[in-house]
Amino acid sequence: MIAIIGLLVGVAVGILWNPVVPLWLEPYLPIAIVAALDAVFGGFRALMEKRFDDRIFAVSFLSNVVIASVLVFLGDQLGVGAQMSTGVVVVLAMRIFANAAAIRRILFRA
Amino acid sequence: MKTVIERFLAEATADEYPKAGSSSRHGSPFGSVVTTVVVLVTLALLGVVAVVAALAARSSVEERQGTRADLIGRVTAQYDTVAALQEEVAVLGSTVDGLRLDLIEAAAGAGSAEEVEQLAEVTGVTALSGPGVVVTIDDAPDAEPGSLDRVLDRDVQAIVNELWRMGAVGVAVNEQRLTQASAIRGAGEAILVNYQPLNRPYVVRALGIRSSGTEDGLAELLDSLAQDYGLVSDVEVGDVTLPAGEFRDPRFAQSTGGSP
The missing domain is CATH 3.90.20 (Hemagglutinin Ectodomain; Chain B)
Known part of the structure; x- marks a missing residue:
């Protein structure tokens, strides 16, 4: 519930504020979002399994975003930015699917 | 025995939260x-x-x-x-x-x-006007790009040559006057005259011809183009105005004097 409220607040703030994204930051936003989604799904799964921890959640969220962005940035600097983005997105998507599967098993027992 | 991929997957999807029942900072x-x-x-x-x-x-x-x-x-x-x-x-x-x-x-x-x-x-370096014929030719109505049912450079060439043969004094294709140095050629999908790409329909104006070409090869040529490729054409007799063409000095290849 609180998570959904937070998400809605964030969306509202984003729409109302509508900040101008610096051009150099733009390529990293999608990656950052996927990384953040991974942390959110992981947190949700932990919540379902009754082992949620706010500290781990916050740290994993921030570190995921930072590491994913830095990896892609490094890839860009080394000329393999596209491949690095693909790799990062594949791994994160895999984790998201694994977590989603675990959540699904708990919620629907299927 | 786990395969490399299984081990990789297990490591990549390992989650960061402690196992249930182990020590947690919060009771609930x-x-x-x-x-x-x-x-x-x-x-x-x-x-x-x-x-x-x-x-x-x-x-x-x-x-x-x-x-x-x-x-x-x-x-x-x-x-x-x-x-x-x-x-x-x-x-x-x-x-x-x-x-x-x-x-x-x-x-x-x-x-x-x-x-x-x-x-x-x-x-062909001056503009001319006087009696003549206007031949309009266009692609077949359902022609696909790249098919032979479109007007090709050689179709325009054939029409122009027929008009010269009928005694045309000057010929222009879509406002491009033909001079001694003009070429009608295809470049990809486009027809170039004087290095300028033309847009369809192609309008060939010939000055100095008084017949509509019914008894000449022109009608035969247009008929065969219509039958074989479905090209749509029209011949009109009337006054035509030809724009002036550009005179290009012929350029000759020159030996550089070196051995080949």
């Missing part, structure tokens, strides 16, 4: 205000970033479309400028031609001026 999930605030702030952050990314992606698309429209506008404006300048060139060119003839007449007599005028007509 969501038990503290801190947890609530952390979750709220984190998810709000995610929402903001997601919205910002989506808006940025969309605005860049809009920007690109704006740039494209702007470029199209500039191209169109340049086309208009070129057309206006070409008209000016034609007007000035005919003035120059008149002055040149006057000069020749004054310097070398009326006979030379007439000769120059005739040669200019034959070589």
Whole structure:
């Protein structure tokens, strides 16, 4: 519930504020979002399994975003930015699917 | 025995939370205000970033479309400028031609001026108007790109050659006057005359022909093009005006003197 409220607040703030994204930051936003989604799904799964921890959640969220962005940035600097983005997105998507599967098993027992 | 991929997958999808039942800082999930605030702030952050990314992606698309429209506008404006300048060139060119003839007449007599005028007509460097025929030819109505049912360079060539054979004094294809140095050739999908791409339908104007070509090879040629490829053509007899062509000096290859 609180998570959904937070998400809605964030969306509202984003729409109302509508900040101008610096051009150099733009390529990293999608990656950052996927990384953040991974942390959110992981947190949700932990919540379902009754082992949620706010500290781990916050740290994993921030570190995921930072590491994913830095990896892609490094890839860009080394000329393999596209491949690095693909790799990062594949791994994160895999984790998201694994977590989603675990959540699904708990919620629907299927 | 796990395969490499299984081990990789297990490591990549391992989660960071302690196993259930092991020591946890909080007795129950969501038990503290801190947890609530952390979750709220984190998810709000995610929402903001997601919205910002989506808006940025969309605005860049809009920007690109704006740039494209702007470029199209500039191209169109340049086309208009070129057309206006070409008209000016034609007007000035005919003035120059008149002055040149006057000069020749004054310097070398009326006979030379007439000769120059005739040669200019034959070589196609002056605008001409008078009786003639207009042949319009277009692609078959359902022609696909790249198919033979479209008008090809050799179709235009055949029509032009037929018109010369019928005694045309001057020929122009879509406002491109044919001179001695003109070529009608295909470049990809386009037909080029005087290195200028033409747009369909192709209008071939020939001056100095009075018949519509029914008893000549022209009608036969157009019929066969219509039957074989479905090309749509039309022949009209009437007054035609040909624009002046550009005289290009022939260029010759020159030996550099070195051994091949």
